[in-house]
Amino acid sequence: MFEKTGIPSREMVTDKFPSTDRINKGPVAVVECYREIPCNPCQTACRFNAINVGEDINNIPVLNADKCTGCAVCLSKCPGLAIMVVDGSKSETSVRIKIPYEFLPLPEEGDVVKGLDREGKYIADVKVLNVSNPGSFDRTPVVTIEADRKYLYVLRNIKVEA
Amino acid sequence: MKEAELVIIGGGPAGLCAAVSAAKSGARVCIVERNKALGGQLVKQTHMFFGSEKQYASTRGIDITGILLGELDKYKENIEILTETTVVGMYEDGAITVLHREDNYYKIKPKAVVVATGAFEKALAFPNNDLPGIYGAGAVQTLMNVHGVKPGNRVLMVGAGNIGLIVSYQLLQAGVEVAAILDAAPKIGGYLVHASKIRRMGVPILTSHTVKEAIGENYLEKAVVCQVDEKFQPVEGTEKEFDVDVMCISVGLTPLNELLAMRGCQMKYVPQLSGFVPLRNENYETTIENIFAAGDTTGVEEASSAMVEGYLAGLCAAAKIGCRPDNFGERKNDYVKQLNDLRSGPVGRHILAGIEQIVI
Numbered sequence: 001m002f003e004k005t006g007i008p009s010r011e012m013v014t015d016k017f018p019s020t021d022r023i024n025k026g027p028v029a030v031v032e033c034y035r036e037i038p039c040n041p042c043q044t045a046c047r048f049n050a051i052n053v054g055e056d057i058n059n060i061p062v063l064n065a066d067k068c069t070g071c072a073v074c075l076s077k078c079p080g081l082a083i084m085v086v087d088g089s090k091s092e093t094s095v096r097i098k099i100p101y102e103f104l105p106l107p108e109e110g111d112v113v114k115g116l117d118r119e120g121k122y123i124a125d126v127k128v129l130n131v132s133n134p135g136s137f138d139r140t141p142v143v144t145i146e147a148d149r150k151y152l153y154v155l156r157n158i159k160v161e162a
Numbered sequence: 163m164k165e166a167e168l169v170i171i172g173g174g175p176a177g178l179c180a181a182v183s184a185a186k187s188g189a190r191v192c193i194v195e196r197n198k199a200l201g202g203q204l205v206k207q208t209h210m211f212f213g214s215e216k217q218y219a220s221t222r223g224i225d226i227t228g229i230l231l232g233e234l235d236k237y238k239e240n241i242e243i244l245t246e247t248t249v250v251g252m253y254e255d256g257a258i259t260v261l262h263r264e265d266n267y268y269k270i271k272p273k274a275v276v277v278a279t280g281a282f283e284k285a286l287a288f289p290n291n292d293l294p295g296i297y298g299a300g301a302v303q304t305l306m307n308v309h310g311v312k313p314g315n316r317v318l319m320v321g322a323g324n325i326g327l328i329v330s331y332q333l334l335q336a337g338v339e340v341a342a343i344l345d346a347a348p349k350i351g352g353y354l355v356h357a358s359k360i361r362r363m364g365v366p367i368l369t370s371h372t373v374k375e376a377i378g379e380n381y382l383e384k385a386v387v388c389q390v391d392e393k394f395q396p397v398e399g400t401e402k403e404f405d406v407d408v409m410c411i412s413v414g415l416t417p418l419n420e421l422l423a424m425r426g427c428q429m430k431y432v433p434q435l436s437g438f439v440p441l442r443n444e445n446y447e448t449t450i451e452n453i454f455a456a457g458d459t460t461g462v463e464e465a466s467s468a469m470v471e472g473y474l475a476g477l478c479a480a481a482k483i484g485c486r487p488d489n490f491g492e493r494k495n496d497y498v499k500q501l502n503d504l505r506s507g508p509v510g511r512h513i514l515a516g517i518e519q520i521v522i
Contacts, residue, residue: 003349004369006357035354036507038466039212041220057214058507077220079210080355103335120364138222140210157362 007118008034014153018065020088023152027070027087027096031063033080045077075100076137086152095152096129101143106131107160115147116157123154166192166242168479169258169272171249171421174202175465176457177278178230179472180479184276185237187487189480192270193241194260196248201227202280204465206303208335209328212353213466216500223465224307252425252453273483274452276475277422278468281415281436281458286320289375291411295382299329299412306336314408318385319343321412322367324352324464329412330360341404344371346390374401376409385409419459425450434516435461441520444498445478446471449522454479461520463513470500 002008018028031042031051040053042061050067051074053059070085075098085098107113107128115126126145133141147155168184170177173195181191199205207223218226234241244262251259257269283298285291297305297313299321305311317338319330322345330340343360348370350357357367370390377384389400416437423429427440427448439461440448447454456475457468474497481490505514 002354004367006350006354006361006367008358032358033355037212037353037355038214038504038507038510039219040214041210044215045220056506057503058510077210078355079212079220080353081359082355104337116362116364118358118362120362138210138220 002034008032010153013118017086017153018063022065023086023088023095026089027072027085027098028065028068029063029070029072029074030084030086031061031074032082032084033061033078036060037080039079041077041079042074042083045074047071047073072098072132072142075142076140081140084156088149088152093149094146095149096144096146097155098142098144099157100140101158102140103160105160105162106133106141107143107158111160113145114159114161115145115151115155116159117154118156120157122159123151124148126155126158163257164268164270166190166270166272167483168192168274168276169194169270170276170278170476171258172202172278172280172457172459173197173200173243173245174278174280174457174468175204175226175230176280176459176468176472176475177202177276178227178234179469180276180278180456180476181241182230182233182237183473183476184480184485185234185240187477187480187485189240189483189485191241192244192272194244194247194249194270196246198245200231200243200245203300206300206307207465208307208332211466212464213504214500217466217469217504219466249421252421254426274454274479276454276456276472276479277419277459278455278457278472278475279418279421279459281462282418283411284414284416286373286411286413288373290378291376293376293378293382294380295378295407296376296409296411299325299410302329302408302410303332306332312336312338313410314406315339316341316406317408317410318387318404318406319410319412320373321345321414322347322350322352322357322369323412323414324356325415326410326412327352327356327360329410330365331356331363333410334360334363334365338408340365341406343367344373344387345369346372346394348392372396373409382407382409415458415462417459417462419455422448422453422455422459425453427453427455430520432461432516432519434512435520437462439520441522443522445482446475447478447482452479452482461513461516464504467501467504470497470504473497474501
């Protein structure tokens with residue numbers, strides 16, 4: 001179905017997530033690259049060698065969750081905007097999620113925006129904790145949201161009302 | 163008659179890279195470009211490119227032009243740039259005829275030519291497909307990303323290849339609603355990371371669907387679409403209507419190479435390369451000596467491979483006319499390896515099956 005809709009199945013998504021233990025230790029990337037394409041900037045961007053594509057640039061990137069610091073540099077470098085960062089270390093009931101967001105208006109810290117799933121469906125209101133848009137991110141801002149932990153595997157986008 | 167050493171026809175990604183590569187080898191290069199500015203399609207590609215570092219992966223297409231022009235500038239004493247100049251003919255005596263603007267028509271006699279004329283968009287036949295509001299994807303990108311003009315308010319995108327997916331995303335970024343993306347194929351043709359990016363913005367992708375007709379008095383008001391079966395035949399009773407003022411047709415490209423055909427280069431129809439393409443050797447030289455080709459004109463692919471083909475063809479064309487650098491072998495191997503890397507995945511294997519049919 002993924003090839004017809006562009007929506008990955010629940011198993012495809014959860015397979016890409018690091019363990020709950022790892023997520024609870026601190027921020028870590030989730031690399032949602034499901035199909036082989038000739039592309040490796042995620043590997044090049046990572047200073048910690050936490051993402052490995054290998055010699056053949058068509059390989060699907062593999063994350064080493066122990067090396068990943070959740071710095072989010074790869075989020076802005078992935079041409080497919082396929083990477084996010086999740087962090088379950090700050091609270092037992094909520095998670096922090098960083099997503100690339102290339103739309104205007106950008107949300108502001110403290111805003112409450114609509115959290116969407118991988119189909120673009122509204123899931124829940126989420127709080128914006130941070131918007132990071134340094135020059136090095138090259139016009140791919142990274143937005144940090146806080147959401148109920150039950151939406152960890154579901155939230156993937158936001159909608160900001162103008 | 164103007165004399166020139168190496169003429170490069172087309173200042174897009176392949177042509178610019180061919181120019182950089184040939185000038186780096188010491189050849190005197192003359193780029194002939196029909197538009198006012200160099201860059202070709204790069205100037206409207208606001209998204210980040212795929213590939214690896216050597217093909218400027220993760221850099222936006224709009225910024226790659228600047229990078230390549232910066233490279234060209236290093237060899238500026240060896241480079242002449244003719245803009246607003248269209249090559250209109252290539253002849254047996256080696257002369258090419260060009261038209262500068264509307265009225266200045268003259269001949270150039272080069273030692274060698276690299277044809278990097280790119281590709282053009284395919285059309286789709288359906289009733290009323292000439293209504294205002296029905297655009298090719300390239301035109302929508304030009305309006306939006308070059309001139310800052312919204313093409314309309316609500317768009318139906320026809321084609322879920324990379325261009326259809328990317329332009330849909332860019333429309334959303336410009337604040338235009340995308341009602342849906344259609345594709346007659348049973349699967350999404352473009353990279354699925356692009357598809358997922360659009361899908362999570364709430365845009366449905368309808369595979370096995372085509373346009374039945376466009377409706378509107380003076381401009382597009384409605385699009386009627388329907389499902390198609392596995393033989394691409396419309397399935398009755400599956401019609402759906404979309405109230406849209408723009409339909410964006412993105413059903414693929416086909417190589418633009420009439421000049422090569424006119425010159426007498428042997429051409430072959432290769433479906434995997436999206437149309438008629440010239441037979442060529444591993445140096446991208448066609449069946450006519452000293453006529454080289456690179457980029458989409460030799461088969462439709464991504465801009466990343468067009469750039470590397472340009473580097474390779476520019477290197478080989480320069481060598482052919484006496485500018486062979488000491489590190490020729492090293493540079494050639496590097497470009498060949500880059501092309502192999504880009505083509506070693508599932509999409510690339512399809513391209514390679516096409517290339518096998520044209521390399522002599």
